[in-house]
Amino acid sequence: MMLVNCEEFAEFQELLKVMRTIDDRIVHELNTTVPTASFAGKIDASQTCKQLYESLMEAHASRDRVIKNCIAQTSSVVKQLREERENNLDDLTLLKQLRKEQTKLKWMQSELNVEEVVNDRSWKVFNERCQIHFKPPKNE
Numbered sequence: 772m773m774l775v776n777c778e779e780f781a782e783f784q785e786l787l788k789v790m791r792t793i794d795d796r797i798v799h800e801l802n803t804t805v806p807t808a809s810f811a812g813k814i815d816a817s818q819t820c821k822q823l824y825e826s827l828m829e830a831h832a833s834r835d836r837v838i839k840n841c842i843a844q845t846s847s848v849v850k851q852l853r854e855e856r857e858n859n860l861d862d863l864t865l866l867k868q869l870r871k872e873q874t875k876l877k878w879m880q881s882e883l884n885v886e887e888v889v890n891d892r893s894w895k896v897f898n899e900r901c902q903i904h905f906k907p908p909k910n911e
Contacts, residue, residue, distance in 0.1 A: 777841035780875050786837065787882060793830045794893045797823070801900040820897075820905035827897065831890050838882050845876045 776782050804819045852869040859865055 775837050775841060777844045777879075780878055783837075783841055783879065784882075787834060787885075790830060790834050790837070791889055793826055794889050797827070797893050797896050801896060816901070816904040820901035823897065823901070824905060824907055827893055831886075831893075834886060838879060838886065842876065842879050842883075845872060845879055848872050849876055 775786060800823065804816070804823075849869065849872045852865065852872060856862070856865050856869055
């Protein structure tokens with residue numbers, strides 16, 4: 772599993788952007804590798820679709836792990852800061868830090884919604900082009 776810096780939200784976001792490249796490229800990928808019906812005889816689309824399916828599954832799973840891992844890490848930082856804050860109510864630096872971490876946590880949680888949209892779009896395109904060439908394993 773890759774090491775992710777959950778401290779800096781910008782870095783976290785940049786990493787997700789890079790990890791989403793496969794989804795950004797899927798339409799192009801399918802247009803260039805999976806032929807329309809009229810060209811179907813010339814290319815083994817089932818192999819292409821199978822590989823693309825596996826790549827998408829892997830990409831989606833690893834992004835899910837990264838996001839959930841950072842959410843868990845940031846949640847525990849927020850929890851710890853909350854507890855410290857209860858004992859030091861007039862510590863403004865602590866309050867500022869707590870607010871910053873809470874905001875970061877909200878942003879990270881919203882990335883799960885972004886993921887859902889990105890993944891849905893990819894699977895829709897994938898199914899449009901690959902359903903006649905490849906049937907995903909039933910258990911997934």
